[in-house]
Amino acid sequence: MSARFGARLAAAVAARGPLCSGIDPHPGLIESWGLPLDASGLERFALGAAEALGAVTAIVKPQSAFFEAFGPPGVAVLNRVIDAVHEAGALVLLDVKRGDIGSTMAAYTAAYVAEQAAFTADAVTVSPYLGFGALDTAVTTAREAGNGLFVLARTSNPEAHTLQSARLADGRTVAQSVVDAAAEHNAGAEPYGDVGVVVGATVPPGEVDLSQLNGPVLAPGFGAQGATVADLRAVFGPDLPGLLPASSRDLLRHGPDAAALRRAAEQVALRLAGTPESGQ
């Protein structure tokens, strides 16, 4: 078994800062990099992003949907991207948002987070909306293999509010119940556990209490979806351990030049660190 995901993530963030850089090969971005809209263009785009962003950020998040859109050749590219990010020195969070009944989750577990998983990411996103308990096999197996999970709690999209902010009989929101279930799996882990949650940087401040999570928090919505560094502070406080602000399009638009991509990520990292000259 490798070292626990939570420990590996904490070490990577200590070395490179908390930014999670996304690889979302939108067709418009591939074309804006002057590349053809086929599997070869996808590969040059995604490997270019993997090598540049993987060299400067702690964790890189490829969005599986944009690779799947190219069919089996696209999925083959995704596998090469995962390897390229690792070679560049970063962890990989594969954004696949899997979630199903327990017996089917066992197959997703074998595919994504087990010891000999077909995909060699360090962590994946999963959906708890078939019941958090349906994820139990994935949680246990990921931990045993040194991998992690990020469970959707309160997502960044405006449509999420009705479902995820609905109140349960005990008064908690649905999203809060997801965070609390994740927290149970992280109890006692140091520096934090292996079960992260996804909470958008766009959500209203105060809606989700993360103080007992003891796990990483992926915060998409930062950048292209409108959330700023000030929003991150308002939603998550100034020093939430394990916070990973995530940005994809807002970084990728700086390509294809590798130095420009790296510089864009480094400038975001400075803004996140609150460096005065960064003009946040």
Ligand SMILES: O=c1ccn([C@@H]2O[C@H](COP(=O)(O)O)[C@@H](O)[C@H]2O)c(=O)[nH]1
């Ligand atoms: O709540 C969520 C969960 C996941 N995402 C994903 O993150 C990126 C965001 O991309 P940007 O270009 O930075 O907007 C994308 O892959 C989403 O599928 C999210 O946005 N919100």
